[in-house]
Amino acid sequence: xQLLEQSPQFLSIQEGENLTVxxxxxxxxxxxxxxxxxxxxxxxxxxxxxxxxxVKKLKRLTFQFGDARKDSSLHITAAQTGDTGLxxxxxxxxxxxxxxxxxxxxxxxxxxx
Amino acid sequence: xxxxxxxPRHKITKRGQNVTFxxxxxxEHNRLYWYRQTLGQGPEFLTYxxxxxxxxxxxxxxxxxxxxxxxxxFSTLEIQRTEQGDSAMYLCASSPWTGDMNTEAFxxxxxxxxxx
Numbered sequence: 001x002q003l004l005e006q007s008p009q010f011l012s013i014q015e016g017e018n019l020t021v022x023x024x025x026x027x028x029x030x031x032x033x034x035x036x037x038x039x040x041x042x043x044x045x046x047x048x049x050x051x052x053x054x055v056k057k058l059k060r061l062t063f064q065f066g067d068a069r070k071d072s073s074l075h076i077t078a079a080q081t082g083d084t085g086l087x088x089x090x091x092x093x094x095x096x097x098x099x100x101x102x103x104x105x106x107x108x109x110x111x112x113x
Numbered sequence: 114x115x116x117x118x119x120x121p122r123h124k125i126t127k128r129g130q131n132v133t134f135x136x137x138x139x140x141e142h143n144r145l146y147w148y149r150q151t152l153g154q155g156p157e158f159l160t161y162x163x164x165x166x167x168x169x170x171x172x173x174x175x176x177x178x179x180x181x182x183x184x185x186x187f188s189t190l191e192i193q194r195t196e197q198g199d200s201a202m203y204l205c206a207s208s209p210w211t212g213d214m215n216t217e218a219f220x221x222x223x224x225x226x227x228x229x
Contacts, residue, residue: 006155033217042117042204042220043156088155100146100169101206101218103155 003027004091004104012110015081021074021107023089030092032072033101034063037086079111115139117221119205125227126195133191134224138207145188146218147180148204156204162188163210195228202226 004025013019023032031050035043047056049065049072056063060083062075072089086108090101118137126132138145143164148156159178160170164185173179177195182188192199202225206218 004155035220040223040225042119042206042222045217045219048217090155100158100161101156102158103148106153106155108153 003102004089006087006089006104006107008107009105010108010110012112013079015111015113016078017111019076019079019109021076021087021089021109022071023073023091023104024071025091026070027091027093028069030069032065032069032089032091034072034074035088035090037088037106043088076109079109081111081113084109084111117205117207117219119203119221119224121224122222123225123227125229128195128197128228130195131191131193132195132226133189134203134205134226135187135189136205136207136221137187138205139209139219142207142209142219143185144208144210144216144218145182146206146208147188147190148206149174150202150204150223152201159190192226195226197228200226200228 007022033048034046037043047063052067052069054065060077064073086106088103088106090103120135146161147159150156158172160173160180162182165182177193180190202223204220204223206220208216208218
């Protein structure tokens with residue numbers, strides 16, 4: 001059982017559509033990070049959210065951290081084919097002194113032209 | 114070099130053989146992490162170092178797995194007597210630990226292991 005549950009697991013949309021990916025947990029995180037991973041490559045950090053209720057924008061990507069710091073969402077506006085990839089959320093457990101990141105299972109996004 | 118470097122990128126080995134992977138973290142990053150990622154899953158934490166000290170190793174998958182970071186710079190991950198179930202992507206990450214729980218980790222490109 002994943003500590004962090006991501007949904008949906010797979011998403012296939014047409015270019016220009018909007019989408020939202022969710023990351024949920026029963027645990028409280030001191031911070032939550034979103035990564036994007038291409039096949040055969042390591043995850044690349046997109047953003048870190050720290051404060052409950054925080055919203056961060058990165059061009060067409062909007063990230064939100066839940067008020068209770070247990071969940072997060074990633075919204076992509078007007079998706080492009082270049083957005084295709086595996087999106088991973090990862091949380092740093094509040095009581096873990098090691099800053100170990102716990103990852104969700106990922107959302108595989110395919111944007112079709 | 115401005116990123117985490119892993120070597121080799123790909124490794125094919127026969128079952129029962131030992132393999133060793135190397136990770137060079139970002140310069141001056143004192144935290145180094147190892148993760149394993151199987152197909153279709155998110156990365157799974159294995160172990161981490163702060164400088165040369167291995168502070169968490171209970172998540173290593175079995176006693177066939179071991180990691181070292183002898184001088185607090187590069188690290189190696191060794192798998193002895195490989196099994197087909199060890200086939201996965203092995204990821205290394207580093208971070209500049211400052212005591213802040215929100216320190217960001219940066220990943221290398223990974224080593225893809227295939228055990229035949």
